[in-house]
Amino acid sequence: MKKYLKLLRVKHYLKNVLVFTPLFFNRTLFSHKCMIAFLGFLAFCLISSSVYILNDIQDAPKDRLHPTKRFRPIASGEISVFKAKIIGLTCFALSILLSFYGGRPVSSILLLLYFVLNFLYSAGLKNRPLIDVIILASGFIIRVIYGAVLTNIPISGWLYLTIWTGAFYMGLGKRRNEIQKQGESGATRPVLQFYTYSFLDKNMYVCIALAIAFYALWAVERNNLRFLWSVPIMMIILMKYSLDIEGNSDGDPIEVITHDKVLILLVTVFLAYLGVIIYI
Template sequence: MSERSTVLLEQAEPPEQRVGRAVSARRRPLRVPLGLIRTARPRQWIKNVLVAAAPAAAGELDSRHTVVQLAVVFALFTAAASAVYLINDARDAEADRAHPVKRTRPVASGDVPAAVACAAGVLLAAAATAAAAVLCNTMTAALLTAYVLMQIAYCVRLKHVLVVDLAIVTTGFLMRAMIGGVALSIPLSRWFLITAGFGALFMVAAKRYSEAVEMAGSDGATRALLTSYTTGYLRFVWQLAAGVAVLGYCLWALESGGTANGSLLPWRQLSMIAFILAVLRYAVFADRGTAGAPEDVVLRDRPLAVIGLAWLAMYAMAVADL
């Protein structure tokens, strides 16, 4: 087509279409950077608040040093987790295109080239682990490095190994809960580790169960390992994990006996009620097969939010001996 013909066609094009095409052209340079940010899953960053779990459990959130250090750890863990998401989406682009929701992800939809997402993930992971070595203690850097290596191994191979995939994802959550205590050299209670570990397994298994229910009949197009699990097995896992998490929390709460230091009420023991109610409420969504996005369940269910706030209030009063 000659240049004159092209000009004539553009002149014949309706003005609103020409404006729309011009706007699209101006936005195109931002498509990849914005796509990378979306691939890093900003909505998932709320999970990294767990880095404050160990200091909170030990009642060590009352100093500026603690808050600053936790902010640094939060940023580093967020960077590391985002790096894993970038690498994961680059590898899973083909499978994601078969999923009704995941197909809109930037890499799966073609907004971000897989090679670019993978390279960005590798660079971000290297930066996060290097910064941890400089800004935190040696054990924090080691734990964050172990998390990144474990998650990359999960993306490459371990996500296809039965049961191991559940253990890896659960361990990732447990590392989140541990790293704040490690960064501040706070001893980690055995009850804390049991409750956090099995609580994480409960949510992970419930997520897998929901995915299996949602994608029934897809022959594993979106997650091949789902065809190797039965819904009955996944239900057994999340029910078992919920029971152990509740037992661990109750044993921790009862360990101190009655009221401490003249507290008005035994807040630590009373917090068991809110904890058990929260587990039971979340189990409603797990049983329905609608717990595929845990962050949506936690953020959008108002009764669960109220129960969580009640638990937080009782736990804070227990720590403060009020």
């Protein structure tokens, strides 16, 4: 069972919580729309699993050369390629059905867009500099837009920009740490030969500065001093995240967050504080 959970990348379902973003900030998290969003969350979990399986099938030969990725179920031979394809196709079909049943049919188009982008990523765009990071970042924003379309709830442009720049920061950070760990030869990820450590480092911190600025503008737009107090909390979270990826991390956002108890506590405090001032 463990190998199948590993194949589906259940840990990475944490990213799909972004589907609930429009509800949370629109004070409708506890309304009837929450069930619609939950079905959307499940649909995105399934579509993301199909994407991870597709990527693992494509990358299996190179993953076998990687110090940690060689333990993935397909690369290690624990699960056959044929069986992985069946599981991936099942996840894809169930995802589209759930999305169509749970909300507006147009939301299924966003799921298909997410799948197509990641299919193209696996097919070769992951080897194109900047395009690879753009696709990685777009996955985060598509989740938010999907949640907004599914529940028919608008979301502030400042929050969209915050998530966009934050996603770019994480994507660039992932590539930066891959260079740090693998060297610039790009033995297991060819795109690394097109990047330099200093380029990624500088652009990462441009993105983090923009993310803080955009979030601060959103807080100012609320016209409530209590929202402004959440800005320094967010800054501390991003500084702690930066401290982690400056260490011995491979830069993967989920791995960074789930392996740092202090970071988890800070994110919990941030969300709890926002929850209190938005809902109470």
